[in-house]
Amino acid sequence: MKVKAFDIKLLVQIFITFFKIGPVTFGGGYAMIPLIEREVVEKRRWVKTEDVTDIFAVAESVPGAIAINSATFIGYRLAGVAGAIVAMTGVLLPTFFIVVMLSLFFLQVQDNPKVEAAFVSIRATIVALITYAAIKIGKTAIVDKTTVALIAITVAVLFFIHIHPVLIIISGGIIGIGIISLKKKLGISIKLEKEETVKPDYYLGAGI
Amino acid sequence: MLWDLFSTFFMIGFVSFGGGYAMIPLIQQEVVEKHGWMTVQSFTDVIAVAGMSPGPIATNSAIFIGYEQMGMAGAFMSALGMILPSLMIIITIGAIFYRIQKSLVVKSAFYGLRSIITGLIVYAAILFAKNNGLVSSFSWHTLSLLVIFGLSLLALIRFRIHPVYVILLSGLVGVALYG
Numbered sequence: 001m002k003v004k005a006f007d008i009k010l011l012v013q014i015f016i017t018f019f020k021i022g023p024v025t026f027g028g029g030y031a032m033i034p035l036i037e038r039e040v041v042e043k044r045r046w047v048k049t050e051d052v053t054d055i056f057a058v059a060e061s062v063p064g065a066i067a068i069n070s071a072t073f074i075g076y077r078l079a080g081v082a083g084a085i086v087a088m089t090g091v092l093l094p095t096f097f098i099v100v101m102l103s104l105f106f107l108q109v110q111d112n113p114k115v116e117a118a119f120v121s122i123r124a125t126i127v128a129l130i131t132y133a134a135i136k137i138g139k140t141a142i143v144d145k146t147t148v149a150l151i152a153i154t155v156a157v158l159f160f161i162h163i164h165p166v167l168i169i170i171s172g173g174i175i176g177i178g179i180i181s182l183k184k185k186l187g188i189s190i191k192l193e194k195e196e197t198v199k200p201d202y203y204l205g206a207g208i
Numbered sequence: 209m210l211w212d213l214f215s216t217f218f219m220i221g222f223v224s225f226g227g228g229y230a231m232i233p234l235i236q237q238e239v240v241e242k243h244g245w246m247t248v249q250s251f252t253d254v255i256a257v258a259g260m261s262p263g264p265i266a267t268n269s270a271i272f273i274g275y276e277q278m279g280m281a282g283a284f285m286s287a288l289g290m291i292l293p294s295l296m297i298i299i300t301i302g303a304i305f306y307r308i309q310k311s312l313v314v315k316s317a318f319y320g321l322r323s324i325i326t327g328l329i330v331y332a333a334i335l336f337a338k339n340n341g342l343v344s345s346f347s348w349h350t351l352s353l354l355v356i357f358g359l360s361l362l363a364l365i366r367f368r369i370h371p372v373y374v375i376l377l378s379g380l381v382g383v384a385l386y387g
Binding site: 022032058061062063064065066067068069072073076077081084085088092094095096098099100102103104106107110113114116117118119120121122123124125126127128129130131132133134135137138140141142143147150151152153154155157158159164165166168169170171172173174175176177178179180181192193 | 219220221222223224225228229230232233234237249252253255256257258259260261262263264266267268271272275276280283284287290291293294295297298299301302312313314315316317318319320321322323324325326327328329330331332333334336337340342353354356357358360361364365371374375378379380381382383385386387
């Protein structure tokens, strides 16, 4: 992969392209994927159709929101580190100001009795949203009995032992590598992913 | 304080595999338990507002929390903390070898990661249910919240209604029921 030299005109184009994508998507990063695809593949012809899957696969496997990650990665491939920064800023800036405005608005009205009443109900809905996210990621996570056990152990650990979630996540990766290499040594058949690719819903939970 | 915001979200940014709702228990741990910046209940409100805003939920929550704590500067530092790890990692991966995700080691790591993250979200769901009065002794109020929870879940799973509309609709129900 060759990274092009510093090019102001290209950087401006990258910024504008991702800036335009930002504010039209609601409810998480996956909503941005079809829009990013249309802009960078069809309109700008920066990325070939066959490369799109690779880009989103990378964006999904590094930490962070998939929309921001894919923009950053595309920016990097087009114009190096400067391209990555410009694309990331472009995609984030509109949402940044919208969230700030909404926060400001919410902080102003949160003591209003009607708003308070609305949020009593909304809080129950947010619990439903989190449950829904658990069901959805659970569907991709559960591939065998070991994964079911891992989920149960994680919940139990979180309830009874105080371990920081960051450590739990890091250990998750290490445990995964450990289990798979152990299974390989013991000659147990391994299944790493669901065979049928679950089509992601293009809205819920960035990167789930 | 600004440094606290930045370092908190910088650390979360490094491990935010799975993004979105997967990061809720992490942010909760840092923001509610460790720093005591808000209660679980007001953190639920943050998620609601983040979910109604365009863009990624985890980043939106960081921006909101930063804004609530320290105004514009706080919002900026939180957002920066959240995205900087992704930027650094993407540049590194892009520079070395971007087909890294196809290796067995990475796939094995994700085999473990996905289960652990599912566990984290299940835990978050239970925690939020408890702290928002969904799990308590019987009362009509608790029952009404459970019905709202059930209907919201049904709307999301069965009727595939967009979360933003489910949140807004639920707000109207709240005004009618508890207003």
